[in-house]
Amino acid sequence: MEGFLLANGYQLGRTIGEGMYSKVKEAFSQKHQKKVAIKIIDKNKGPEEFIRRFLPRELQIITRLNHKNIIRVHETLESAEGKICLVMELAEDGDIFDYVVREGPLPEPSARTLFCQLVEAIQYCHNSGVAHRDLKCENALLQGHTLKLTDFGFAKLLPRDSRELSWTFCGSTAYAAPEVLQGVPHDSRKGDVWSMGVILYVLLCAHPPFDDTDIPNMLHQQQKGVPVPRHLEISKECQNLLKMLLEPDMTLRPSIEGVSRHPWLTNA
Numbered sequence: 615m616e617g618f619l620l621a622n623g624y625q626l627g628r629t630i631g632e633g634m635y636s637k638v639k640e641a642f643s644q645k646h647q648k649k650v651a652i653k654i655i656d657k658n659k660g661p662e663e664f665i666r667r668f669l670p671r672e673l674q675i676i677t678r679l680n681h682k683n684i685i686r687v688h689e690t691l692e693s694a695e696g697k698i699c700l701v702m703e704l705a706e707d708g709d710i711f712d713y714v715v716r717e718g719p720l721p722e723p724s725a726r727t728l729f730c731q732l733v734e735a736i737q738y739c740h741n742s743g744v745a746h747r748d749l750k751c752e753n754a755l756l757q758g759h760t761l762k763l764t765d766f767g768f769a770k771l772l773p774r775d776s777r778e779l780s781w782t783f784c785g786s787t788a789y790a791a792p793e794v795l796q797g798v799p800h801d802s803r804k805g806d807v808w809s810m811g812v813i814l815y816v817l818l819c820a821h822p823p824f825d826d827t828d829i830p831n832m833l834h835q836q837q838k839g840v841p842v843p844r845h846l847e848i849s850k851e852c853q854n855l856l857k858m859l860l861e862p863d864m865t866l867r868p869s870i871e872g873v874s875r876h877p878w879l880t881n882a
């Protein structure tokens with residue numbers, strides 16, 4: 615692998631992360647004279663469905679996205695022995711889950727700065743006909759104060775006919791919308807908006823809003839609505855946004871356009 619990447623102008627460095635069927639390593643690009651991240655996926659190790667269905671989709675989607683808040687994929691390479699290398703922009707400051715674990719509940723202005731960038735990234739995705747379907751704090755990386763969304767492994771190109779709905783369960787249960795958990799046909803974009811509500815809650819409270827160890831109980835909690843801890847003194851406007859994002863009825867939940875116009879984001 616090292617020789618193959620060197621021949622393509624990349625000097626491999628340390629391992630920085632591990633996915634289910636992949637390794638992510640730091641590397642130095644001789645051409646661009648800067649550090650990059652390379653995700654190495656072994657086609658011989660992944661299960662059939664991942665290799666045939668999800669991986670080609672991920673590759674098709676990520677190579678067409680170009681936004682300051684989304685990890686840019688510079689190129690994809692395939693070695694003779696079936697290893698796929700995604701050469702990406704490197705985010706050097708961890709993910710927002712680790713950030714919150716380190717910092718504790720974020721003050722509203724800090725949460726807003728991060729959340730606004732996520733809104734921009736998702737607005738760009740949805741306007742480009744892509745739903746992410748695995749939004750969670752671990753998939754929002756940081757380069758300094760810039761949020762960079764990554765992991766489009768479950769992403770989907772939206773059907774041209776918006777009446778065509780999705781059935782598949784994707785992503786993490788803790789971040790999944792009620793309709794996704796229940797397997798009800800749904801618009802994946804509304805599922806992304808729900809997951810953004812879970813992310814915003816985690817940023818503000820430093821713990822997830824729903825306990826996903828007991829799914830029937832979690833579904834019940836989702837319907838009831840989640841109260842934010844009083845001692846955190848979260849503003850009424852922010853609580854209103856959380857309520858809109860975590861709206862259990864998907865038909866009442868706003869689109870990303872609606873979210874971007876919310877006063878908590880625009881009146882800052």
Ligand SMILES: Nc1ncnc2c1ncn2[C@@H]1O[C@H](COP(=O)(O)OP(=O)(O)OP(=O)(O)O)[C@@H](O)[C@H]1O
Nearest residue numbers: 630631632633634636638651702703704705765767
């Ligand atoms: N561009 C990057 N810059 C820095 N670190 C990265 C980058 N891409 C991925 N990582 C690190 O590598 C880890 C695994 O990457 P990624 O999430 O893309 O793999 P995955 O196969 O989708 O993971 P999983 O199976 O957990 O969903 C990430 O959690 C992150 O810590």
